[in-house]
Amino acid sequence: MADSFHDTGGLVAALEDAPFDRPPALVANAHVTGVSVARALDAHGVPVVALDRTDTGVAWPSDAIDYAGEVTYPLDDEDGFREDVERIVEAAGTECVAFACMDDWVRGFARTEPDGVRLPFSDLEGIERVLDKDDLYRLAEELDVPYPETYRLSETPADEVIEALGFPLVIKPAHKRKFEEAFGTNVIEVDSREAFDETVAAAEAADATVLIQEKVNVEVGADTSLASYVPPSGVDDAVAVVGNAAVRFPRQFGTSCLVETVDRPAIAERALSVLEETGYHGISESEFVYDADREEHVLLDVNTRPWKWISMPVRAGANLPMAAYAAVTDAEYEVDEVGEARWVYLRDYLELCATDEAFWDVLSAADWASLVSGTFEDSGDLTTGVYRPSDPEPTAQLLGTEFTDREYYCSC
The missing domain is CATH 3.30.470.20 (ATP-grasp fold, B domain)
Structure with missing residues (x-):
């Protein structure tokens, strides 16, 4: 297991002395999903380096992780993120394989393409075609894959959308990032014209393109x-x-x-x-x-990406x-x-x-x-998800965040 969660310089120093017989995996972020990915790789003898912007995630103390440390968060500074990762790869003395466990980290690796990092997923264009819900739903329509009734305000006036869907309805982003920064969530349910207009206006102010969607009568548990x-x-x-x-x-x-x-x-x-x-x-x-x-x-x-x-x-x-x-x-x-x-879980x-x-x-x-x-x-x-008696430190870390004021920033 990692002996500690290093700052970037400390992680680089630790990796300079590390012998690797195969490319290590860079797992970012180091929380619930991260520990599962690390355990899956460790079971086949793959060395794992956990990367994150904080030491409060549950993954880094796991026996499945060899080294752990801080890197610049790609949403804060893409150039800084790329530089940190390239320093880590250089210190490891071998190419590394990236496993990104949140969309922000996926885009970070795909957008910056750090030297020495192998990406086991599509390039940015391929990723965005899937993550852009506008493109995704248009594609689903072409393929005759059922999806919720969805409207774009650039194509259909708001009055017609509301008449077609009624209230309550759902407002969601074509792309998550700007919408989440503005609202703190990626789905908003509205039940009145006033709430609809306020949400659409706030999204426009945040330069977030939205889709208007029916509220699906979801069968719980299915x-x-x-x-x-x-x-x-x-x-x-x-x-x-x-x-x-x-x-x-x-x-x-x-x-x-x-x-x-x-x-x-x-x-x-x-x-x-x-x-x-x-x-x-x-x-x-x-x-x-x-x-x-x-x-x-x-x-x-x-x-x-991997998920919970x-x-x-x-x-x-x-x-x-x-x-x-x-x-x-x-x-x-x-x-x-x-x-x-x-x-x-x-x-x-x-x-x-x-x-x-x-x-x-x-x-x-x-x-x-x-x-x-x-x-x-x-x-x-x-x-x-986290609890394993043979690998108890992630559970202990989780308890430490549950019963103190040290919270992790990702719900996964």
């Missing part, structure tokens, strides 16, 4: 995503697993806290058709929700981070067999059980016994 790694050779060689976010916290609109594999070939086919048409390669999560009115799944989003429950496909037998690493190095990785798996799941009287625990007594004893790590289909 959200389904394709977790995949698509290599440069295309979707025919994709490593993929379909997962159902059976439990979210909060239940209606929160983040995933229990996800399980499901057999939904139509979801896989639709998601891969979108990825194929964009030409995107790399790790991604294609998100669908079940529209109870349409009685079918509709595409909401595609995340061009990525350890679920790893447990199922589809180690997406290792597949991505192998594609840009001399390492070998082949999927033998993909089976069933379940993933739980205990921090949120336990709070849900304790605070929502309408929710019934869906884990069995045997599941809880395996979690408490730690036997889930070696047998069965259950895995976790």
Whole structure:
């Protein structure tokens, strides 16, 4: 495990003395997703360097991480970020492979292209075609992939949009960054003309292009995503697993806290058709929700990076981070067999059980016994987001942020 979280200079000094027999992975940011990516790579002997702008993330103390330290946040200073990463690569004495666990870090690596860094995902143009929801929904329409009814104010007057959708409706950005900076979220539900006009005006002031979308009558517990790694050779060689976010916290609109594999070939086919048409390669999560009115799944989003429950496909037998690493190095990785798996994020799941009287625990007594004893790590289909008795420091770090005023800046 990393002996400490260094400042940039300290990390460079530590890496100068480090022997690497293969390219290390640069995992940024170093939180819930980061620790899962690190563990997936460490299981195959890949050295991991965790990068972040703060030491409050849960990942860096993990046994799966060899070195950890601070780099300039790419949104604050792209040139500074590139310079820091290039110093780290030079100190390591070998090329490195980037794993970016938030959109900001994805764009940071793709926009600055630091020397000596191999990117196991598409270039910036390919990424933006997927992340731009305007482009994504137009593409979905061309491919006959269902998506929520969506309008652009540049094409349809506001009065007509409101008449077509009614209230409540959803306002979301074509691109997240400027919208999130203005509103602190990437989706706003409005239930009146006054709220609609105020939100649109604030978005325009922030130079954030918005889409106006129906509020989908989402069936709780039916959200389904394709977790995949698509290599440069295309979707025919994709490593993929379909997962159902059976439990979210909060239940209606929160983040995933229990996800399980499901057999939904139509979801896989639709998601891969979108990825194929964009030409995107790399790790991604294609998100669908079940529209109870349409009685079918509709595409909401595609995340061009690892995400919170990525350890679920790893447990199922589809180690997406290792597949991505192998594609840009001399390492070998082949999927033998993909089976069933379940993933739980205990921090949120336990709070849900304790605070929502309408929710019934869906884990069995045997599941809880395996979690408490730690036997889930070696047998069965259950895995976790952070908690691992064999690697306790990330859980201790999480508790340290929960019960003090040291908060981490990312909800993942």
